[in-house]
Amino acid sequence: MLTKRIQPMIFQARRLYVEVMFQVMGRALQAVSEVDKTVNKEAAALPDGFLFEMMVMPDGARLIVEHTGLGRFKYHGDSAPRPVDLSIQFKHIAHAFLVLSFQEKTSVAFANDRMLVDGDISYAVRMTRVLNRLESFILPKLIAERAVKEYPADLGLPEKLISAARIYLKVATNFVETVRAS
Amino acid sequence: MTNKYYEFFCPVKVIAGKSALEHIPYELTGLAAKRPMIVTDKGVRAAGLLDPVIAACEESGLEIVSIYDDVPPDSSTSVVRDIAGVYRQEKCDSIIAVGGGSAIDTGKAVNILVSEGGNDLSKYTGAGVLKHPLKPFFVVPTTAGTGSEVTAVAVITDESKGVKLPFSSSFLLPNAAIIDPRMTLTLPAHITAATAMDAMTHATEAFTCMAKNPLSDAYATAAIKKISQSLLQVMDNPKDAEGRLELAQASTMAGIAFSNSMVGLVHALGHATGAICHLPHGLCMSLYLPYVLEFNLEDIREPLGELLLYLEGPEVYANTPASRRAEASISAIRKLRDQLYRHCKLPRTLKETGKVDEAQLDQIAEMALDDGSIMFNPKEVTLDDAKAVLRRAWA
Numbered sequence: 107m108l109t110k111r112i113q114p115m116i117f118q119a120r121r122l123y124v125e126v127m128f129q130v131m132g133r134a135l136q137a138v139s140e141v142d143k144t145v146n147k148e149a150a151a152l153p154d155g156f157l158f159e160m161m162v163m164p165d166g167a168r169l170i171v172e173h174t175g176l177g178r179f180k181y182h183g184d185s186a187p188r189p190v191d192l193s194i195q196f197k198h199i200a201h202a203f204l205v206l207s208f209q210e211k212t213s214v215a216f217a218n219d220r221m222l223v224d225g226d227i228s229y230a231v232r233m234t235r236v237l238n239r240l241e242s243f244i245l246p247k248l249i250a251e252r253a254v255k256e257y258p259a260d261l262g263l264p265e266k267l268i269s270a271a272r273i274y275l276k277v278a279t280n281f282v283e284t285v286r287a288s
Numbered sequence: 289m290t291n292k293y294y295e296f297f298c299p300v301k302v303i304a305g306k307s308a309l310e311h312i313p314y315e316l317t318g319l320a321a322k323r324p325m326i327v328t329d330k331g332v333r334a335a336g337l338l339d340p341v342i343a344a345c346e347e348s349g350l351e352i353v354s355i356y357d358d359v360p361p362d363s364s365t366s367v368v369r370d371i372a373g374v375y376r377q378e379k380c381d382s383i384i385a386v387g388g389g390s391a392i393d394t395g396k397a398v399n400i401l402v403s404e405g406g407n408d409l410s411k412y413t414g415a416g417v418l419k420h421p422l423k424p425f426f427v428v429p430t431t432a433g434t435g436s437e438v439t440a441v442a443v444i445t446d447e448s449k450g451v452k453l454p455f456s457s458s459f460l461l462p463n464a465a466i467i468d469p470r471m472t473l474t475l476p477a478h479i480t481a482a483t484a485m486d487a488m489t490h491a492t493e494a495f496t497c498m499a500k501n502p503l504s505d506a507y508a509t510a511a512i513k514k515i516s517q518s519l520l521q522v523m524d525n526p527k528d529a530e531g532r533l534e535l536a537q538a539s540t541m542a543g544i545a546f547s548n549s550m551v552g553l554v555h556a557l558g559h560a561t562g563a564i565c566h567l568p569h570g571l572c573m574s575l576y577l578p579y580v581l582e583f584n585l586e587d588i589r590e591p592l593g594e595l596l597l598y599l600e601g602p603e604v605y606a607n608t609p610a611s612r613r614a615e616a617s618i619s620a621i622r623k624l625r626d627q628l629y630r631h632c633k634l635p636r637t638l639k640e641t642g643k644v645d646e647a648q649l650d651q652i653a654e655m656a657l658d659d660g661s662i663m664f665n666p667k668e669v670t671l672d673d674a675k676a677v678l679r680r681a682w683a
Contacts, residue, residue, distance in 0.1 A: 213498060213664075214498065216663050216664070217498040217499035217550065217663075217664055218293045218294065218295075218499070219293075219294075219295045219499075220293075222416065223415065224414055224415065225414070227454070227659075227660035228658035228659065228660070229658075230660070231657070231658050231660060231662060231663055232658055234663065254668075255667075255668040256667065
């Protein structure tokens with residue numbers, strides 16, 4: 107009985123968590139493309155105007171970023187200005203929660219068929235590398251190791267801390283700007 | 289609670305063994321198909337491999353309404369459109385693809401157009417676009433390696449845009465795969481070796497990569513055992529129908545395994561090498577397999593060690609300390625490759641192919657890094673890692 111009462115709240119909390127994580131990740135993708143040379147180089151190989159979406163099926167939370175050129179991403183929130191070029195879709199919000207709460211690595215989620223790729227697979231592989239790099243920066247090493255296939259051996263603590271601080275500052279600034287604009 | 293999860297799907301009816309072709313008329317009738325079209329290539333026809341298929345159907349009063357025998361090695365959207373036009377004109381109601389990977393992929397793509405309507409194949413590219421079952425579709429493989437008869441994917445080149453269009457849907461799977469030893473009896477030695485090593489790689493990667501699961505494991509190990517036991521016998525005696533059937537079955541089993549657990553770095557490097565240097569896929573698989581296993585070793589020590597039982601048999605497995613079995617498995621694969629080199633000069637290094645320039649290695653590494661298969665490799669692969677594996681495979 108108690109479980110039945112609590113369950114809707116758990117579902118709502120899970121949905122809220124996924125929505126917030128998508129907002130953070132979208133802004134962090136924009137920030138990391140400005141901060142990290144490796145991500146910038148990865149992004150530069152994408153066509154200008156390339157729209158990337160990550161979403162929960164069938165019509166749940168989503169994040170959309172655009173490659174605006176020169177390896178820079180721009181976060182568009184949850185609405186795309188035109189049809190997206192690449193969409194990574196979680197089959198269920200429970201699967202998105204597993205990945206975004208770092209209980210399941212992104213690569214394992216792909217292997218477990220939790221996600222679908224709609225678009226060019228090679229771009230999906232590239233975006234997965236970018237997401238892994240981002241997670242390695244912004245998460246404590248112990249948690250990052252649960253999120254990525256292999257924590258980058260060449261990522262030293264000073265670089266990680268400085269980059270993470272810059273990324274979080276940019277994310278916070280973007281959040282404030284969004285609130286002010288609305 | 290366990291974190292393990294997997295999916296496994298293979299609805300293809302496998303019809304295998306002596307006089308398997310003679311089951312085609314009955315199976316087609318069971319699907320209410322009376323006007324089949326054969327899709328094949330000139331090589332298959334010239335080798336006389338269509339004759340037993342046609343004879344098996346005619347003997348049962350089933351007329352093959354049309355035969356398209358001009359599928360190129362790298363099939364294109366215009367070829368698919370042409371075949372679909374013939375299919376419609378002749379009022380066919382089913383497709384029998386006879387051949388290797390290209391003929392089978394073409395058959396799958398033709399089935400999309402004739403079932404869904406229209407002539408624009410690009411509308412159906414991607415995963416899960418198809419929502420309805422397609423027309424009755426049978427596959428008769430004439431090589432023992434690709435496993436395309438049990439995979440839910442097809443790749444067709446769009447020559448106007450210069451891109452390869454991938455199609456992925458469970459509806460692409462054929463209704464039946466007919467495995468008849470007559471179809472592979474005349475395969476030349478080097479193709480027999482390369483395609484068998486393709487199947488060996490499918491099974492090995494299926495068993496050692498990230499999406500491995502208990503059901504695909506069962507198919508993978510059985511396939512490896514069959515190839516290990518039969519390949520050299522067939523190389524010694526190409527007319528060994530029993531051995532040919534074992535290899536053909538192994539190929540199908542490996543196909544079922546990898547289509548349900550995916551592949552890894554060997555395929556990523558192989559796809560890139562095929563695209564840049566135009567080397568046959570099976571050859572690339574054979575070439576890269578041991579080097580990639582060495583690269584992945586510490587992440588796959590346990591499953592790779594298990595494979596020794598299927599590669600070398602129970603005696604060698606029992607006599608090898610558990611801690612050395614993974615290395616022994618790699619040695620077994622190297623030994624098999626050496627024997628194939630002695631038989632038919634199947635290259636073991638990039639240099640031995642004579643078709644790869646050392647300067648191309650960096651380009652291959654970069655392309656491999658963006659290949660979808662790399663996602664399922666058990667170990668993360670950086671550009672430097674890929675280059676290192678390629679350098680080891682060079683000579």
